[in-house]
């Protein structure tokens with residue numbers, strides 16, 4: 001069963017079409033990287049897949065069901081790790097992660113045993129269990145990013161959209177996240193993540209979707225998409241500069 005299927009999709013910010021003709025499929029166990037210069041529409045693509053921003057054209061199917069779908073039906077199929085936490089309220093880490101369970105609760109029902117167990121498992125998975133009673137407003141940027149990942153895991157959706165999930169993480173936590181993503185893929189979750197780091201895409205993904213400044217989307221295997229000439233065209237920079245930037249990745 002396809003977790004996500006996008007066909008002829010055009011994404012827009014307000015009335016401005018950002019990217020035309022995006023087509024891709026995410027299968028269970030697949031890791032798909034999303035690469036492109038700043039402001040080309042990566043976050044907007046995620047918002048569109050989640051039904052939060054209307055598509056300008058094309059179709060999106062989540063596990064065979066076409067958008068638009070009720071919020072709960074989307075949340076049962078797709079979880080998002082957003083780029084940054086917008087938490088003005090001093091929730092504890094545990095309560096914040098429990099919000100990932102909202103779609104499993106009816107109305108204003110209080111979280112039950114299964115919800116607490118899912119939140120605990122998610123915190124444990126990301127190594128945050130000892131931080132469960134801290135306030136999210138007092139966490140560092142990297143710790144907040146880990147909490148966002150835990151909240152998405154607690155949702156128990158079969159597919160995860162991760163918007164630059166390691167941008168604030170230190171080297172050790174980046175490696176832990178990479179290990180976690182590999183574990184999740186082995187458990188047959190589908191993962192789609194945006195990154196500005198071709199090395200991270202090369203390490204984790206089998207396929208790469210790129211969006212360039214002209215609004216063109218291109219899908220292909222990692223080896224083709226991350227070739228220096230292709231990256232040079234994508235980022236509009238000299239191939240020599242790409243080769244310098246990639247350094248050891250090419251050796």
Ligand SMILES: Nc1ncnc2c1ncn2[C@@H]1O[C@H](COP(=O)(O)OP(=O)(O)OP(=O)(O)O)[C@@H](O)[C@H]1O
Nearest residue numbers: 012013014018036037038039040041042043044045
């Ligand atoms: N709510 C909004 N209203 C109007 N324009 C928006 C809105 N959100 C985003 N945009 C515009 O849409 C374009 C794409 O933004 P988006 O955040 O999707 O890019 P991105 O590829 O994720 O960027 P980055 O790599 O910098 O995170 C940008 O030009 C941005 O200014």
